[in-house]
Amino acid sequence: MHVLITGAAGFLGRALAQRLVPGSLLGDRAVTRLTLLDLALEGQAPDGVRHCVGDMGHADWLRDALNEGPPIDVLFHLASIPGGTAEQNYPLSRRVNLEATQTLLEHGQQQVARGQPAPVFVFASSIAVFGHMPAVVDDDTPTRPQMTYGTQKRIGEMWVEDFSRRGWVDGRAVRIPGVLARPPARTGQLSAFLSDLIRELAAGRAFTCPTSPEATTWASSLPCVVGQLLHAATFDVAATDGHRVLTLPTLRFAMAELVQAVGGVHGTPAADLVHWAPDERIETLFGRFPTLLTPRAEAAGFRADADLDALVRQALAPG
Ligand SMILES: NC(=O)c1ccc[n+]([C@@H]2O[C@H](COP(=O)([O-])OP(=O)(O)OC[C@H]3O[C@@H](n4cnc5c(N)ncnc54)[C@H](O)[C@@H]3O)[C@@H](O)[C@H]2O)c1
Numbered sequence: 001m002h003v004l005i006t007g008a009a010g011f012l013g014r015a016l017a018q019r020l021v022p023g024s025l026l027g028d029r030a031v032t033r034l035t036l037l038d039l040a041l042e043g044q045a046p047d048g049v050r051h052c053v054g055d056m057g058h059a060d061w062l063r064d065a066l067n068e069g070p071p072i073d074v075l076f077h078l079a080s081i082p083g084g085t086a087e088q089n090y091p092l093s094r095r096v097n098l099e100a101t102q103t104l105l106e107h108g109q110q111q112v113a114r115g116q117p118a119p120v121f122v123f124a125s126s127i128a129v130f131g132h133m134p135a136v137v138d139d140d141t142p143t144r145p146q147m148t149y150g151t152q153k154r155i156g157e158m159w160v161e162d163f164s165r166r167g168w169v170d171g172r173a174v175r176i177p178g179v180l181a182r183p184p185a186r187t188g189q190l191s192a193f194l195s196d197l198i199r200e201l202a203a204g205r206a207f208t209c210p211t212s213p214e215a216t217t218w219a220s221s222l223p224c225v226v227g228q229l230l231h232a233a234t235f236d237v238a239a240t241d242g243h244r245v246l247t248l249p250t251l252r253f254a255m256a257e258l259v260q261a262v263g264g265v266h267g268t269p270a271a272d273l274v275h276w277a278p279d280e281r282i283e284t285l286f287g288r289f290p291t292l293l294t295p296r297a298e299a300a301g302f303r304a305d306a307d308l309d310a311l312v313r314q315a316l317a318p319g
Contacts, residue, residue: 001029004072006056006104007079008036011182012124015226016076022048026074027234035069038079057095059103066107071116074233075169077104078124083149084190090148097152105159108169121160121169122232127177127218127247129154138293139247157245164244172232174297177250178219178286180315191286194219194258198315201259201273202266210279213256215287220250221314224305231302239300246297249304251311252289261308 003020007013017036024031036045037052045051050069056062056079066072079096086093101123108119128150129143145151153175160171181195193210194217200207220228228248237244253261256271263270278287294302305311 001026001031001073002033002035002070003031003074003076004035004037004066004069005076005078006037006100007077007124009038009041010078012176012179012222012225012229013038013076013078015222016078016229019226019230021046026230029073033070035072037065056100056103057092059099062100062103063107066104067110071111071114072107072119073117074120074122075104075108076122076124076229076233077101080124080153081149083128083147086149086152087147093148093152097149098155101156102159105163105169105171108163109166112168118167118169120233121163121171122229123156123160123171123173124229125153125157125173125175125245126150127175129157129175133288133290136291136293137247139243139296161244170237171244172235172237173245174228174232174302175245175247176220176225176228177248178217179222179225180219180311181222190282193282194286195315197255197258197274198262198312201262201268201270202312202316204266204268204273206273206275208275208277209255209259210277210282211255211287212278212283213254213259213276215255215278215283216252216289217255217286218250218252218289218292219311220248221305221311221317223314223317224303224311228302231300235300235302240296243296246300246302247292247294249294249297249302250292251304251308252292253308255287257308258312261312265309265312 035050041051081093081096131144131146157173160173163169164171181198259270
């Protein structure tokens with residue numbers, strides 16, 4: 001089976017690529033070839049792995065890169081321009097988040113036209129599609145994205161559904177919550193403070209939190225989300241009554257609870273080390289998450305981290 005990952009050098013992409021090395025199983029099929037695509041990739045590609053280095057915002061380059069390899073069985077589309085950067089640079093977000101997504105989906109159409117199977121297409125969507133949220137969010141909550149990033153993710157979800165209806169891909173779009181803990185590099189994610197909070201307090205260092213202690217958010221650990229992405233490629237769409245856009249199960253917690261969990265798991269005086277300095281924009285974007293119900297994804301076998309302690313333990317686990 002030939003698997004391709006876009007955004008393979010990113011936070012989720014690196015971890016996913018480690019799980020899909022040639023010889024590993026995805027569902028009950030063996031991965032025989034892995035193509036990693038990103039703007040830059042470190043090191044030499046090992047046997048069975050192809051490095052595809054370039055800017056997927058250039059449609060001609062992307063089409064050629066896709067056609068160079070054998071037919072794609074499973075494509076994980078993770079590359080994107082994150083929320084903060086997308087607000088600042090609309091043309092870039094349009095090229096990568098919209099145009100490149102469409103070019104990838106159209107590759108499925110071309111594969112089918114050549115008599116090859118439609119690729120499974122896993123699209124990394126985001127809870128940013130919701131925007132303003134009612135008191136309870138469930139599988140039927142309407143989306144009202146409030147930023148360009150969320151709008152572009154919603155458009156991608158609709159394309160995944162439409163291309164699947166046409167039989168050009170076997171698409172699955174999963175709405176990912178905050179993923180913890182991201183390495184400290186600044187890459188434009190406005191939610192980075194959550195990862196910084198865990199890392200700093202776990203190391204026994206002081207941390208200024210840009211929310212109130214009562215601010216409530218949704219988040220999952222990196223290993224949990226990687227497992228959910230792998231499951232997204234293999235779950236039976238009949239289990240979701242044909243729904244291909246799923247909100248992933250995750251944990252909902254207040255910042256004060258997170259601080260307490262970090263202190264408990266890492267044995268540091270986390271509650272004394274944190275200084276609360278709410279920033280209205282951050283509080284609005286990441287601190288008012290309501291109750292979340294995800295029965296559709298749960299029926300298809302998707303699972304959140306077991307509890308907040310498990311999330312904190314997994315968030316800083318090596319690899
Ligand atoms: N990490 C989270 O908390 C989170 C939450 C919700 C959704 N998501 C989604 O999951 C996916 C992966 O997230 P992540 O945290 O790994 O993101 P990331 O920013 O760490 O990685 C994205 C990768 O895409 C690559 N990329 C960007 N533009 C490109 C281009 N023009 N050509 C080729 N590659 C390009 C980047 O170089 C980067 O390596 C993204 O689509 C993101 O929107 C992530």
